[in-house]
Amino acid sequence: MPQMAADPRYITTPIYYVNGRPHIGHVYTTTICDVWARFQRLLGNDVFFLTGTDEHGQKVEQSATERNMVPQALADENTAEFRRVMGMFGLSNDHFIRTTDAGHKRQVQAFVQRLMDSGDVYLGTFEGWYDPGQEEYYTETKARETEYMSPISGRPLQKATEENYYFKLSAYQDRLEQLFADNPGFVRPDARRNEILGRLREGLQDVPISRTNFTWGIPVPGHEEHVIYVWIDALFNYTTALGMAEPDSDVWAQRQQYWPAAYHIIGKEILWFHAVIWPALLMALDAPQPACVYAHSFWISDGQKMSKSLGNFIDLDRLQSCIDTYGRDALRWYLTTNGPLGATDADFNDAQFHETYTTDLVNTVGNCTSRVSAMIAKYFDGVLPADSGIAVGDVNWPELCENQAAASIDAMDRFDLAGSCAAAMSIVRSVDAFIHDTEPFKLAKDPEAAEALSAILYRCAEALRIASSLLEAVMPDTMAQLHESWNISAAVDLRAACSWGQLQPGQGIVKVALFPRVQLASSEA
Numbered sequence: 001m002p003q004m005a006a007d008p009r010y011i012t013t014p015i016y017y018v019n020g021r022p023h024i025g026h027v028y029t030t031t032i033c034d035v036w037a038r039f040q041r042l043l044g045n046d047v048f049f050l051t052g053t054d055e056h057g058q059k060v061e062q063s064a065t066e067r068n069m070v071p072q073a074l075a076d077e078n079t080a081e082f083r084r085v086m087g088m089f090g091l092s093n094d095h096f097i098r099t100t101d102a103g104h105k106r107q108v109q110a111f112v113q114r115l116m117d118s119g120d121v122y123l124g125t126f127e128g129w130y131d132p133g134q135e136e137y138y139t140e141t142k143a144r145e146t147e148y149m150s151p152i153s154g155r156p157l158q159k160a161t162e163e164n165y166y167f168k169l170s171a172y173q174d175r176l177e178q179l180f181a182d183n184p185g186f187v188r189p190d191a192r193r194n195e196i197l198g199r200l201r202e203g204l205q206d207v208p209i210s211r212t213n214f215t216w217g218i219p220v221p222g223h224e225e226h227v228i229y230v231w232i233d234a235l236f237n238y239t240t241a242l243g244m245a246e247p248d249s250d251v252w253a254q255r256q257q258y259w260p261a262a263y264h265i266i267g268k269e270i271l272w273f274h275a276v277i278w279p280a281l282l283m284a285l286d287a288p289q290p291a292c293v294y295a296h297s298f299w300i301s302d303g304q305k306m307s308k309s310l311g312n313f314i315d316l317d318r319l320q321s322c323i324d325t326y327g328r329d330a331l332r333w334y335l336t337t338n339g340p341l342g343a344t345d346a347d348f349n350d351a352q353f354h355e356t357y358t359t360d361l362v363n364t365v366g367n368c369t370s371r372v373s374a375m376i377a378k379y380f381d382g383v384l385p386a387d388s389g390i391a392v393g394d395v396n397w398p399e400l401c402e403n404q405a406a407a408s409i410d411a412m413d414r415f416d417l418a419g420s421c422a423a424a425m426s427i428v429r430s431v432d433a434f435i436h437d438t439e440p441f442k443l444a445k446d447p448e449a450a451e452a453l454s455a456i457l458y459r460c461a462e463a464l465r466i467a468s469s470l471l472e473a474v475m476p477d478t479m480a481q482l483h484e485s486w487n488i489s490a491a492v493d494l495r496a497a498c499s500w501g502q503l504q505p506g507q508g509i510v511k512v513a514l515f516p517r518v519q520l521a522s523s524e525a
């Protein structure tokens, strides 16, 4: 077969505000992107996975003033914390962008200049309502709906009248509607797409994209008293990281193939910016649209929304303690398979974490790999026996693995991470059922059943190898441990790795114990 060029696939997280501390939400979005990115790399695709920090704006300026710091120092301190998080969770981002990077600032100015030149950005007078907590502007109609209070913090909105640069969002109403009509998967899940379609029908107004009441931001080119609105500055990160505004740069030469993005993964609260403002900006710049903006729902904490006032954030200390007890892969597994990718929020609680760990990882993946390798150790001195092809049981293993691998790969492509994991797990569960039905531990006592015993254990080990390749992206550490013990070479191409018959009879299989049983710490009785 001719060598296919690696398919470029670009995935992004939101860039996180440096005036808050990292918590489960940030870890979640970045982890699910990591799982997808690793999986795509295993498939042989050329992946670019971007995350980073959003460092400008009034809130950062204020927090810095409160701490007697210059904003840049505060941003440096907090971005370092976000980078530390990447290390803690084994995240494999290809680049970490900061909106204070010189290249980003230069390119945002270049983009805004282009928009000014084309008339998409113009000077006008803004009258409306400002939510300082969100750094967001509301129209009179919207503000009235919430009784002039912030829908997020409940604090009063501020009446704002000022001269600002505006983006001609209203000019893009028809094209945005067309974009949504032509690409039903542009915003997912469907519930979120419908929300946006509803708001679009209310009609679009031009949006202010500059501020004059603070200085911590990127100046509007040629009009330094205006600072570019932090959201516009932030959205551009997805393209400045690739060097798009500097077509002669080395960065663009190396990264241009990644645009348009396959996925912008975000939380539901920032969908409007990504599903409406961002596509309109791209239209104004004649740039292609991303394939999908996926807005997940929220983690809540023991049944309640996480908030500063309740002090119930699932913070890094709590996540670290999960890792200390259960291991990093266990946390990745829980976030990936129980997370709020759909339209409803997901509750993070210790009992459910423990239950998921025990059921999926201890009793299924851990138990099955340990049983199979223990039987190979006991009956075949740790050497993989051959499969003569003798009929045992009624499973067509090559077909079962092929179907589940295809299902797992398809699900991952659609960003159905839990579905992808479920297909891999169904291979493991089939191995369990096969052992239960064929009872190799009984056959081991019968010398005449030696051929059947060999065939069963070969098939179990081979099926587990395939399952482990599909699980590698979500649990890289543990699967690497399994691969080392079973002499499985790293998959270069996941599809090829999922074809049957690659374990070689005669190769060593070392007994493994991947997921130790953990006692649930008794809750405060």
Ligand code: ME8
Binding pocket: 013, 014, 015, 016, 017, 018, 020, 024, 025, 026, 028, 029, 054, 234, 235, 237, 265, 266, 267, 268, 269, 270, 297, 298, 299, 300, 306
């Ligand atoms: O909004 N559950 O940054 P941010 C799940 N800088 N995910 C959550 C979450 C929760 N409870 N809370 C937060 C910003 N997140 C802007 C983005 S992008 C151009 C600019 C995740 O630090 C989720 O991905 O407030 C959400 O969108 C993001 O953190 C917000 O991070």
